[in-house]
Amino acid sequence: MSQDATSEGDLRNTGMSLKHDREWDYELEQIVEAIEERDAKRVGLQFPEGLKRRGPAVADDLRQLCDDDVTFMLSGQPCYGACDLDTYLMRRTDVFVHFGHSPMKESDKIIYVPLFSNVDPFPIMEDALDDIEGDEVGLVTTAQHMNRFEDMCDWLEERGYTVQTRKGDDRLTYEGQVLGCNYASADIPADDVLYVGGGKFHPLGLAMEHPDKNVVIADPVNNVVTIADTRKFMKQRYASVHKAMDAEKWGVIFCTKIGQGRMEIAEKILEDNENAYLITMDEVTPDRLRNFDMDAFVNTGCPRITTDDGPRFHKPMLTPQEYRIAVGDEPLDALEFDTFHGTW
Numbered sequence: 390m391s392q393d394a395t396s397e398g399d400l401r402n403t404g405m406s407l408k409h410d411r412e413w414d415y416e417l418e419q420i421v422e423a424i425e426e427r428d429a430k431r432v433g434l435q436f437p438e439g440l441k442r443r444g445p446a447v448a449d450d451l452r453q454l455c456d457d458d459v460t461f462m463l464s465g466q467p468c469y470g471a472c473d474l475d476t477y478l479m480r481r482t483d484v485f486v487h488f489g490h491s492p493m494k495e496s497d498k499i500i501y502v503p504l505f506s507n508v509d510p511f512p513i514m515e516d517a518l519d520d521i522e523g524d525e526v527g528l529v530t531t532a533q534h535m536n537r538f539e540d541m542c543d544w545l546e547e548r549g550y551t552v553q554t555r556k557g558d559d560r561l562t563y564e565g566q567v568l569g570c571n572y573a574s575a576d577i578p579a580d581d582v583l584y585v586g587g588g589k590f591h592p593l594g595l596a597m598e599h600p601d602k603n604v605v606i607a608d609p610v611n612n613v614v615t616i617a618d619t620r621k622f623m624k625q626r627y628a629s630v631h632k633a634m635d636a637e638k639w640g641v642i643f644c645t646k647i648g649q650g651r652m653e654i655a656e657k658i659l660e661d662n663e664n665a666y667l668i669t670m671d672e673v674t675p676d677r678l679r680n681f682d683m684d685a686f687v688n689t690g691c692p693r694i695t696t697d698d699g700p701r702f703h704k705p706m707l708t709p710q711e712y713r714i715a716v717g718d719e720p721l722d723a724l725e726f727d728t729f730h731g732t733w
């Protein structure tokens with residue numbers, strides 16, 4: 390597990406001077422070690438969208454720490470998760486570093502640098518206690534705050550709560566970790582779940598997947614406590630299903646990103662529906678689908694493209710289960726959040 394930017398994992402304290410100051414710990418010494426060990430000459434660096442602007446500075450620092458004959462290459466592909474490794478670049482490099490996400494699947498060539506946050510979660514957790522109704526509480530967070538997870542459990546226990554945690558499935562690396570598409574770590578008996586982390590993206594998915602739970606959001610980044618409210622989301626989902634009920638021609642999307650492929654689901658739809666057409670693509674965007682003359686789409690790739698970006702597409706975009714509802718194979722009230730399990 391990594392340290393935060395002020396601890397021993399930071400090269401600024403080792404006497405090695407770097408060109409750029411960093412607020413995150415990019416674990417450069419681990420990367421340099423792997424490069425030397427493997428005598429690597431070509432190194433790929435992949436950052437998620439929000440951190441891409443840091444890429445050149447990290448490359449500069451690494452260049453300074455490595456021999457001149459090592460080439461660093463930045464991935465310009467879109468990246469939103471560990472499901473989204475740049476396989477083209479990975480195949481052409483000796484070491485491939487993926488920043489900002491925890492491992493979805495380990496491999497000798499890939500180094501994952503999750504970039505743990507150094508924000509203090511306890512003041513906002515204190516505020517969140519007012520919204521926890523019972524004595525038993527589930528605790529979940531994202532990869533960015535995993536370095537404090539045990540401390541968070543102890544903190545809650547010291548305040549009299551019985552804390553329930555679980556590891557989830559093999560798409561998740563850590564106990565208590567959630568992804569935008571996987572909330573198996575919240576499959577616990579407690580009615581209250583405390584989510585500690587920035588933004589509403591993860592807790593909204595969590596509340597949709599577990600509609601019977603009180604999901605309390607303690608956001609230490611924006612310093613606010615809220616209760617996850619899925620009404621707007623659910624309304625949108627029902628509206629999309631209704632709109633797609635008359636559809637005749639269906640586009641079935643298979644996403645070619647390494648950790649987003651669900652071909653068996655796509656094939657099942659094609660098998661049962663002669664008006665369904667398989668469309669393969671690496672990035673599912675409204676622009677790329679606009680030229681396809683379909684009445685509706687089913688997305689077997691990232692579920693959050695469907696639920697969060699759905700209204701931006703020119704035709705209804707459904708999850709695989711919503712498709713089954715729209716064609717009459719399942720009742721409307723069976724509607725559930727689409728989750729993604731397994732790796733690749």
Ligand code: SF4
Nearest residue numbers: 469470472569570691
């Ligand atoms: S499939 Fe979507 S939600 Fe799941 S990890 Fe990938 S980008 Fe995140």
